[in-house]
Amino acid sequence: MNKLVLIILAIIFPPIAVALNSGVGKDLVINILLSILFFVPGIIHALWLILR
Incomplete structure (x- = not known):
């Protein structure tokens, strides 16, 4: 759940x-x-940091 919130926030x-x-x-x-x-x-940089 926390990762989902971070992805939405990254966008x-x-x-x-x-x-x-x-x-x-x-x-x-x-x-x-x-x-x-x-x-x-x-946005791409934030998603990359969150999903790596």
Whole structure:
């Protein structure tokens, strides 16, 4: 159930899903930059981190 919530959250707002999954660190910074520049790569990065 928790993974399902993270996947839904990754589609809506990727940085929050990454922060909940990986904590505050380099993955969060990368995801914020990807989400600011282009939204779709931020979603893909968040889903990749959650599902790996």
